[in-house]
Amino acid sequence: MFKITRRGALQGAAGLLAMPALVEKANAQSAFDWKLARGEKLEVSLTANPRSVILIQNQKEFEELTGIKVGAEQIPEQQHRQKFAIEFSTGRPSFDVVGISLHVNKRQVGRAKWCADVRPMIADASITSPDFDFADFTPGAVAYSTQPDGRMDTLPEFADPWFMYYNKDLLAAKNIAVPKTFDELYTAAKALTDPSKQVYGFVGRGLRNANVVLWTSFLLGTQQMDTIDSNMKLITDTPDAVWAAEMYAKLMRECAPPGSIGFNWNECQTSFMQGRAAFWIDGPGFAAPLEDPKRSRVAGKTGYAVAPAGPANHHGALFGNGFGISEMSSPARKKAAWLYLQWATGKVNQARYLAGGAGAPARQSAFRNEQAIRGGVFPPDYVKTLGEALAIARPGLPEIVPVTEFRDTIGAGLTNLIGGADAATELRKATEAFRPVLEASERAT
Missing domain, CATH: 3.40.190.10 (Periplasmic binding protein-like II)
Known part of the structure; x- marks a missing residue:
């Protein structure tokens, strides 16, 4: 209980x-x-x-x-x-x-x-x-x-539905508008990142497994949008999937706080609540502590916006x-x-x-x-x-039985990207590792 x-x-x-x-x-x-x-x-x-x-x-x-x-x-x-x-x-x-x-x-x-x-x-x-x-x-x-x-x-x-939190004061200080696209988000986050002041343009989930839903948030903005096709075949190493992974890697490597490779939602929430991050894409249920003046430095200063659009579509997870x-x-x-x-x-x-x-x-x-x-x-x-x-x-995750294994496998590759690995290589390896798991699961239906 x-x-x-x-x-x-x-x-x-x-x-x-x-x-x-x-x-x-x-x-x-x-x-x-x-x-x-x-x-x-x-x-x-x-x-x-x-x-x-x-x-x-x-x-x-x-x-x-x-x-x-x-x-x-x-x-x-x-x-x-x-x-x-x-x-x-x-x-x-x-x-x-x-x-x-x-x-x-x-x-x-x-x-x-x-x-x-x-x-x-x-x-x-x-x-x-x-x-x-x-x-x-x-x-x-x-x-x-x-x-x-x-x-x-x-x-x-x-x-x-995932959306984007933003720090109104940080954006206003540099006269930066709320980004409408992921490219604009990267540009704004980069401009707002100032490690000397312990302020970062973006915070997001970097921990293996937890990070997959942030990557799929980017993927939803592409022509592909899905990780599984209509025939229940895995499609996680396509050009669109690589684009989403590269966007994830740029934001996490260049604009996120140190140690974000181990961040789940709790660490993201803490960083944002302390006023150390300008943007955060995650679920709406984490807003309550942000608006609590006894706990948060950004109470009354938090803005809310839908997730930015990708190059082909505009969806949130x-x-x-x-x-x-x-x-x-x-x-x-x-x-x-x-x-x-x-x-x-x-x-x-x-x-x-x-x-x-x-x-x-x-x-x-x-x-x-x-x-x-x-x-x-x-x-x-x-x-x-x-x-x-x-x-x-x-939907931000594929409707399959081995969802946890999917998140573990793809998530390991995404975590490697934060350390500097190549997106196409990591997604290809993760796809090859998970494909037999998915196929075995589908044969069991």
């Missing part, structure tokens, strides 16, 4: 949007009743993060609404992925609802058919609230939750989570689980996510919720940028 202690903003968000007049009967004409599974007991397995905190803090609301008792646990991300995979493989999982990192486990879960297809549930008016409003989910999030065969075996929870219903659960528990998913991904909880700085909601309505925006912990330009980033987002 994992307990998050960052209470201030999250508890504020939990209280900001008390469940409105969500009545037991959705309306007088509907056959739907929130109490249709009254008396059931539901087990929910969540990844430990601020969103899970919000759901657990407000769980009593669901229990009172439905008459269903919920046992919910939240487990650190890596342990959670291992736990649910092991339990599913035994055929006797201890949970009915599970949170799934789609950028890591989508293909694994889909191939094994561990989770139920929610499309028939959405279409069944007797078990789906008339207020559910499936059309409110962003198209990108829906696509992420849908398997190649058309099954929708998770319901979108949140999307994590997308990651995200969905909620699945165990296919092994009884019909009665599946029905109770579907009610939980409707509540957990409902408009109220999605607005709570936004207000609490817990990431980008999967629903569009959250970005129009003035109460959530006004009562949130971030400035309006953060919310605006989040919406813009979602509009241009594409």
Whole structure:
């Protein structure tokens, strides 16, 4: 079990949007009743993060609404992925609802058919609230939750579109505009780098495995965009892939702080928070400490912008989570689980996510919720940028089973680039090393 202690903003968000007049009967004409599974007991397995905190803090609301008792646990991300995979493989999982990192486990879960297809549930008016409003989910999030065969075996929870943080004061001091392209980013970062003052133009993930998602952020701006083609063949040593790797290497070698070869998101956040970096491309969930004046030198001085455009396209990397219903659960528990998913991904909880700085909601309505925006912990330009980033987002990792091995192998080559290795050579070696792993995985389907 994992307990998050960052209470201030999250508890504020939990209280900001008390469940409105969500009545037991959705309306007088509907056959739907929130109490249709009254008396059931539901087990929910969540990844430990601020969103899970919000759901657990407000769980009593669901229990009172439905008459269903919920046992919910939240487990650190890596342990959670291992736990649910092991339990599913035994055929006797201890949970009915599970949170799934789609950028890591989508293909694994889909191939094994561990989770139920929610499309028939959405279409069944007797078990789906008339207020559910499936059309409110962003198209990108829906696509992420849908398997190649058309099954929708998770319901979108949140999307994590990468964007760019920038230090307003550093840019203003040299009259530098917010870059619109990666070439402009490199030029601006180079101009802002001053090691004598311990100020650097860029900070990014250099640690093996973690660095791959920064490289794919650059790749999304090329004509190629993907690391796997439509036939599930690896394409990570093409000219576009090399261009993205060279852009990564230039920024990390020439514009990033010393030691960045070992940086993950935490070290990047610390450097930016101390005012030592002008630009940082990463996920939106790291903004809360930056806006905390007790911890950050850049509180109120942080700007937000969508990821720059590449030479052929303008996309930002997308990651995200969905909620699945165990296919092994009884019909009665599946029905109770579907009610939980409707509540957990409902408009109220999605607005709570936004207000609490817990990431980008999967629903569009959250970005129009003035109460959530006004009562949130971030400035309006953060919310605006989040919406813009979602509009241009594409998956930042390939939808394959050996995602971790992919990140380890390609990541090793990218790490070597920071030390001065040749991009084309490193990508060719990494591609040759990973190709048989991918092919073996595909043969197992």
